[in-house]
Structures are given as structure tokens and as C-alpha cells.
Amino acid sequence: MKSAVRKIELSRCAIAAVVTALLVAGCAAPRRAPVVERAPQPKPAPAVSAPAPKPTPSPESRPAFHTVRKGETLYSIALEYGLDYRDIAAWNSIDPTRVQAGQQLRLMPPDSPVTAAPLQAPPATVEARPLGGPPSAPSAAPLPGTAAPGAALVKSEPKGVRVPYSDQAYAQLAQVKPDAAQVKPEPSLAPKPAEPAPRKPEPAADASGIAWMWPASGKVIGSFNGSTTKGIVIAGKLGQPVVASAPGKVIHSGTGIRGLGKFIVIKHNDAYLSVYAHNNVLLVKEGDSVARGQKIAEMGSSDAEQVKLHFEIRHFGKPVDPARLLPDRPA
Numbered sequence: 609m610k611s612a613v614r615k616i617e618l619s620r621c622a623i624a625a626v627v628t629a630l631l632v633a634g635c636a637a638p639r640r641a642p643v644v645e646r647a648p649q650p651k652p653a654p655a656v657s658a659p660a661p662k663p664t665p666s667p668e669s670r671p672a673f674h675t676v677r678k679g680e681t682l683y684s685i686a687l688e689y690g691l692d693y694r695d696i697a698a699w700n701s702i703d704p705t706r707v708q709a710g711q712q713l714r715l716m717p718p719d720s721p722v723t724a725a726p727l728q729a730p731p732a733t734v735e736a737r738p739l740g741g742p743p744s745a746p747s748a749a750p751l752p753g754t755a756a757p758g759a760a761l762v763k764s765e766p767k768g769v770r771v772p773y774s775d776q777a778y779a780q781l782a783q784v785k786p787d788a789a790q791v792k793p794e795p796s797l798a799p800k801p802a803e804p805a806p807r808k809p810e811p812a813a814d815a816s817g818i819a820w821m822w823p824a825s826g827k828v829i830g831s832f833n834g835s836t837t838k839g840i841v842i843a844g845k846l847g848q849p850v851v852a853s854a855p856g857k858v859i860h861s862g863t864g865i866r867g868l869g870k871f872i873v874i875k876h877n878d879a880y881l882s883v884y885a886h887n888n889v890l891l892v893k894e895g896d897s898v899a900r901g902q903k904i905a906e907m908g909s910s911d912a913e914q915v916k917l918h919f920e921i922r923h924f925g926k927p928v929d930p931a932r933l934l935p936d937r938p939a
Contacts, residue, residue, distance in 0.1 A: 670924070676711040683864035687873065689715055690881055690925030692859040694894075816923075818876055820933045821901060823853045823884060824917050831931070838927035839883065839920030846888060846915050848907040852898040853882050853919070853934075861890050868918065869910025874898060883920035886912040 670689055682704045686693035697704045699714045707713070826848070830841030856876035863870055871885035872892065888908020898904055909915045921930045 670715055672714065672716050674713050674715055676707050676709050676713060678709045679866075680707070680709075681864050682707050682713075683860060685713065686860075687865070687881070687883070687922070688925050690879075690922055691715065692875065693864075694859075816880060816933060818854045818880060818933075819900065820853050820921075820930075820935065821851070822934055822937065823882075823919050824848060824850050824907060826917075828937075829916065830918075832927070832929040834927060834929075839918055840930050842917045842919065844907045844915055844917060846906075846908060848915075849903045850884055850887060850905040850907055850917055852900060852902050852904050853921075854880075855900045856882070856898060858892050858894055858896045858898060858904075861892055861894050861896075863910075867911060869912060870905075870908065871918075872904055874904075879923055881920075881922045881925075883918070883922070885918040885920075886910050886916055888915075 674685055674689070676685070682693045682696060682702075685707075686696055693704055695717075696713060696715065699717050702713075822842075824842050824844055826842045826844040828840055829843045830837050830839075832838070832840055852874055854874075854876050856874040858872060859875045859881075860871070860873035865871065868883075868885035870887045870890055871883060872887070872890060874882045874884075876882065884905060886908060887905040887910060889906040890904075891906070892898060892904045907915055907917050912918075919930060921928050921933055
């Protein structure tokens with residue numbers, strides 16, 4: 609009896625030990641977190657802002673005022689901004705020969721009016737009217753070969769028809785005017801008019817819209833660099849002709865800018881000026897209109913170490929390389 613009870617207790621202990629071992633093993637086993645694969649998200653590309661376009665020089669970009677710097681004259685200020693010095697003097701009510709450092713000058717006309725674009729006229733309307741008589745008139749039947757009243761007339765080429773030969777048909781055909789190509793003109797005793805002389809072709813204009821030409825002949829001894837040389841320098845002889853490179857109006861003829869001597873400024877349009885410096889004799893005055901190739905001065909050495917011509921082309925007052933606008937040099 610005691611042995612049976614002991615066996616039962618041992619079996620209970622064994623079961624309890626097994627259950628305890630299982631619980632301990634379950635608690636000790638590590639739990640792994642579920643793994644979820646995700647596609648990598650693309651990184652947004654950094655926003656790249658387009659560079660702002662550089663403003664092109666134009667009258668709208670010209671400042672409204674200019675503060676006079678030491679050594680400047682009204683002539684040099686006008687040349688810098690592509691203006692007529694007389695306009696600047698009028699806008700500021702000053703003497704062109706008296707400007708002082710620190711003085712503020714207006715570069716635009718005061719209270720300049722704003723012009724509005726003209727209104728376009730509406731297109732004209734076409735009213736169709738009958739070709740016949742008044743509407744109350746009774747309409748008659750149209751004759752053969754004619755159009756009915758109110759109908760559009762259509763001109764057509766005559767059609768060839770065949771008719772039987774008869775004296776009447778021959779008489780009608782005889783009244784037809786012969787072909788002009790078959791008629792030989794009779795010799796005329798009147799003298800033939802003189803043929804007009806062939807016209808010379810106009811010079812081709814470049815991108816600026818101006819047909820430029822060389823202002824003088826000679827060797828180019830100075831090229832444009834935009835800083836120390838704002839144009840080209842042409843060597844020559846004393847008294848050699850200097851001509852206008854393009855048609856325009858003389859806005860300065862004299863002196864007034866150190867280093868240019870006796871110089872001329874020609875305004876060709878609202879954008880372009882040309883400058884001719886170091887002359888010996890000036891042959892045009894301010895306000896004159898000059899033609900392309902017209903003699904305007906004689907080459908000299910005023911305010912220079914030798915006889916030469918300093919030639920500039922300015923676009924809205926800014927110097928540009930004349931070699932890019934002038935045609936190929938003559939041989």
C-alpha cells in the first residue's frame with residue numbers, strides 16, 4: 609500500500625518537473641519581430657532655379673539720375689549714356705560747360721508723357737447690293753448669255769465653236785484682231801529713249817539694321833578691348849578725309865572730353881552713336897544731317913601723340929567692338 613502511494617507521488621513529481629521545464633523553455637525562447645520589406649523611397653531632387661536673364665541695355669534700363677564724378681563733363685556723361693548733351697542741359701536747366709562733382713543730373717525729360725498705342729480701326733464691312741433695278745421692278749427673264757439681275761457676273765474665257773463656212777462667217781472672222789505675236793511692228797523713225805543707268809546695289813545692313821562703312825583708310829594700330837581702348841585706332845596722314853560711317857545727325861562737334869581732342873559724335877538711331885576723335889579740322893556742325901560716306905573731318909593729332917583717328921560705335925552709350933559691325937576692309 610505504501611509503495612503504491614509512493615509511486616503515485618513520484619509520478620506526480622515527474623509530471624510537475626516536465627511541465628515546469630516546458631514553461632521555462634517557452635519563456636527563455638526569444639521572439640523575433642516580423643520583418644517587413646519596404647522599397648526604398650527616392651529622395652526628392654533639389655529644386656534648381658533657372659538663372660535670371662541678364663537685362664539688355666535699353667532706354668528703360670537707363671537710370672533716371674546721374675551724380676557727377678570728379679573729372680566728368682556734360683559731354684562725357686552724355687556719351688556714356690548715349691544721349692545728346694543739349695538734351696541733358698535742357699532737362700536740368702544748366703549751362704553745358706558748368707557741371708560740378710556731386711551734382712545730380714536728370715537723364716530723362718521731366719514729366720515725359722506716356723503715349724498710348726493707337727486704336728485699330730474695325731475692318732470695313734462689304735455690303736452686297738443687287739446689280740439690277742429697284743426691288744419693286746418686275747424681274748424679266750434673263751437674256752441668253754447674260755446674268756439675272758442681282759446675280760454676280762462671272763467673266764469666262766471664250767470657247768471655240770465650229771461654224772459652217774459661209775461668206776457671213778468669213779466676214780465675222782475677218783473682224784477679229786490678229787495675234788500681237790504675229791504682227792510685226794513697223795520701223796519707227798523716232799529716236800529711241802536712252803536706257804537708264806544701272807543703279808548701284810545698296811550696302812547690306814548687319815544685325816544692328818545699319819549699313820556701316822570704314823570711316824578712313826589706313827592701318828589699324830589699336831584694337832577694341834572695352835577698357836583702355838573703347839574703339840579702334842586707324843593711322844593716317846595729316847588732312848586725310850574722315851567720312852561718316854553711317855547716315856545720321858551730328859549731336860556734337862568740338863572738344864570737351866580729355867583725351868579725344870577735336871571729335872564728332874553722330875547719332876544714327878535711338879540705339880547707336882559713332883565717335884570720330886583726334887581730328888585736325890571739323891567740317892560739320894551740331895544739328896547737321898550727314899549721309900553715309902560724307903566727309904565730316906580731316907584727320908589730325910589733336911590731343912594725341914601722332915596723326916590718327918580714334919573711332920567708336922556705342923550701343924545705348926556702351927562701347928561695342930566696331931570690327932564686328934564694319935564690313936571687310938577694302939584691299
